[in-house]
Amino acid sequence: MIQETSRKTGSSTEANSIRVMYLGYYMALGAFMPYINLYYERAGLSGVQIGFLAASILVTTSLTAIPWGAIADRFQLHQRILGAAFVLAPIFIFFLSQVSSYALMIPLVLAYALSTAPIIPLLDGSALEIARLKRITYGELRVGGTMGWIISVWLVGILIQAFDIHWLFYCYIAFMGLTLVYALSRPPRRGSTQIVLWSNLRLLITDSSVVFFLVSIFLVAVGSGAVLNFFSLYLDGIGAGEGLIGLAWALAAVSEIPVMMYAGALMRRIGSAGLLKLAFLVYAARWLLLSFIESPGLAVAVQLLHGLSFAAFLTAGVTYLSERTPEGLSTTAQAVFNVVCFGLASMVGALLGGYLYDSVGMAALLRVLSLVTVAGLILFWLTARPGRTAYATHA
Numbered sequence: 001m002i003q004e005t006s007r008k009t010g011s012s013t014e015a016n017s018i019r020v021m022y023l024g025y026y027m028a029l030g031a032f033m034p035y036i037n038l039y040y041e042r043a044g045l046s047g048v049q050i051g052f053l054a055a056s057i058l059v060t061t062s063l064t065a066i067p068w069g070a071i072a073d074r075f076q077l078h079q080r081i082l083g084a085a086f087v088l089a090p091i092f093i094f095f096l097s098q099v100s101s102y103a104l105m106i107p108l109v110l111a112y113a114l115s116t117a118p119i120i121p122l123l124d125g126s127a128l129e130i131a132r133l134k135r136i137t138y139g140e141l142r143v144g145g146t147m148g149w150i151i152s153v154w155l156v157g158i159l160i161q162a163f164d165i166h167w168l169f170y171c172y173i174a175f176m177g178l179t180l181v182y183a184l185s186r187p188p189r190r191g192s193t194q195i196v197l198w199s200n201l202r203l204l205i206t207d208s209s210v211v212f213f214l215v216s217i218f219l220v221a222v223g224s225g226a227v228l229n230f231f232s233l234y235l236d237g238i239g240a241g242e243g244l245i246g247l248a249w250a251l252a253a254v255s256e257i258p259v260m261m262y263a264g265a266l267m268r269r270i271g272s273a274g275l276l277k278l279a280f281l282v283y284a285a286r287w288l289l290l291s292f293i294e295s296p297g298l299a300v301a302v303q304l305l306h307g308l309s310f311a312a313f314l315t316a317g318v319t320y321l322s323e324r325t326p327e328g329l330s331t332t333a334q335a336v337f338n339v340v341c342f343g344l345a346s347m348v349g350a351l352l353g354g355y356l357y358d359s360v361g362m363a364a365l366l367r368v369l370s371l372v373t374v375a376g377l378i379l380f381w382l383t384a385r386p387g388r389t390a391y392a393t394h395a
Contacts, residue, residue, distance in 0.1 A: 014130045017182055019144035021123060024179030026145035030152030031171035032093070034249075039165050043100045053109050055347065060113035062343030068118035069125070069335030079183070082122045086180035088115035090173040097169035120342075121335035128322050128330055137264030138322075139315040146256045146311075148175075154250065210324050212383035214340050217317055219376030220280055221341040223287060223369035224310065225349025226356075234362045240296035248300045255307030263315040272323065273384040275316035280377035283309040284370045291366035317341070 040050045072078045092112040099105060127141040152175065159167040227234075235248060266275050286305045293299050317337060325333040356365040 014126075015134055015136070015141060018123065018127050018130055018141050020182045021179055022127075022142060022144035023148040024175050024182065025119060025123065026148035027152040028090075028172045028175035028179065030149040031156040031168050031175060034153055035156065035160060035165065035168040039168060040105075042165055045102055045105075049102050053105060055350075056106070056109050057113040058343050058347050060110055061117040062339045062347075064114055064117040065121055065335040065339050065343070066332060069121045069332040072118065072122060072125075073330070073332050078122055078126065081118050083180065083183050085115050085119050085122075086176055086183050089119075090176040093169055093172050093176075097166060118335070120338055121332075124318055124334040124338075125330040128318065128334070137267070137315065138318050139260035139263035139311070142315065143257055143260035146253055146260060150250060150253045153253075207324060209383060209385040210321070212379060213320060213324075214336070216280075216376045216380035216383075217276075217313075217337075218340050218345045219379070220283055220313065220373050221345030222349040222352065223283060223373045224313075225342075225346035226353030226365065226369055227287065227349075228346070229350045230353050230357055230362065230365070233357070234290070234366075235296060235299060237362060238294050238296055238299060240299070244296055244300060248303045251300060252303040252306035252310075255304045256311035257307070259307040259311035260315060263312065266312075267316065267319060272316045272320040273380075275312050276320060276384075277377060277381060279309055279312035279316060280373060280380065283313070284373040284377065287366045287370040287373065291363045291370070 037050050037054070040053065045053075068081065072081050089112055092108050092115060096105060096108045096112065099108065124138070124142075127138050131138050131141060152171070156168055156171050159171065231248075235244065240248070263275065266278075270278070282305055286302060286309055289302050289305075290299060293302065318334065321333050321337050322330065353365060353369075356368060
């Protein structure tokens with residue numbers, strides 16, 4: 001009985017810790033991502049230079065997230081790598097805040113991207129492990145990140161307006177510092193890694209259902225990546241002011257919270273595959289609706305579908321892949337998921353979106369993205385298979 005109580009207390013402490021780390025890290029991202037391009041512009045960079053710096057982050061994280069995850073899984077270095085990332089990233093951001101030369105920004109941005117590449121896969125891998133121990137869902141832990149983003153985007157915007165653009169750097173460093181304290185206070189991750197890493201990784205990436213899943217989510221994430229880059233331009237084009245644009249992004253994040261919290265109940269009814277299909281369908285409907293809307297108010301209202309699209313996609317996607325992941329490869333598998341969705345697909349979405357936005361306009365772009373999303377839905381619907389509870393490991 002004492003051991004049972006101790007185990008429950010320990011898992012509760014870990015759950016609260018991972019929630020705080022999600023909160024802190026996404027507060028840091030909320031301070032940085034929405035405002036860094038504005039800083040670059042005020043530093044005198046051209047659009048091409050700003051685009052190159054943004055692409056550099058995506059390329060670097062895509063190339064390094066999986067190796068980072070593999071190293072963490074193989075040598076049980078999860079906590080050390082996470083702690084190092086929380087230390088190094090704000091250091092590089094501090095130096096970035098001190099330079100105005102494009103030539104000096106490039107290596108600092110690359111170093112920042114390299115240091116942050118393992119953070120989300122490590123947090124997601126830990127969250128999935130804790131969720132299994134506590135018999136809760138990934139979304140109930142990840143919702144801390146959504147709340148952190150909402151708070152930070154609003155707060156940092158006020159500080160920048162009241163003072164100056166450099167407050168994005170001050171806030172990022174402060175939020176990462178607070179998150180580091182929680183990362184270092186966590187007990188070492190339990191478990192053994194006596195597995196043949198590459199053998200089991202091969203089992204994962206040669207599983208046909210996993211391969212089709214990755215292709216499906218790639219198609220859907222191309223659409224979300226394109227809209228991420230051009231949604232504010234779309235709103236501006238139909239007459240929305242800056243305040244309404246900010247409200248649209250905030251409402252989208254707020255709509256994630258109930259979906260994150262109740263995704264587990266939905267998956268108990270329809271499974272992770274069922275929730276993914278729903279997310280794909282809502283994404284397609286969302287892009288199609290926006291393509292016909294010319295009223296800023298209606299466009300903001302459609303943003304409320306973000307929860308049933310993005311939040312459902314994220315929670316169900318992470319869970320679906322976890323159900324098919326060999327023992328000891330949780331961080332590596334989540335690195336694969338993040339590289340496909342938020343690395344490769346985001347790059348393709350930005351490039352495709354830019355080309356179509358210039359050549360055929362926003363309405364046509366959104367309709368193309370709706371069709372691409374439907375293609376991902378059909379592929380996943382035809383190829384989804386029940387997950388295995390465990391993979392064989394080899395001595």
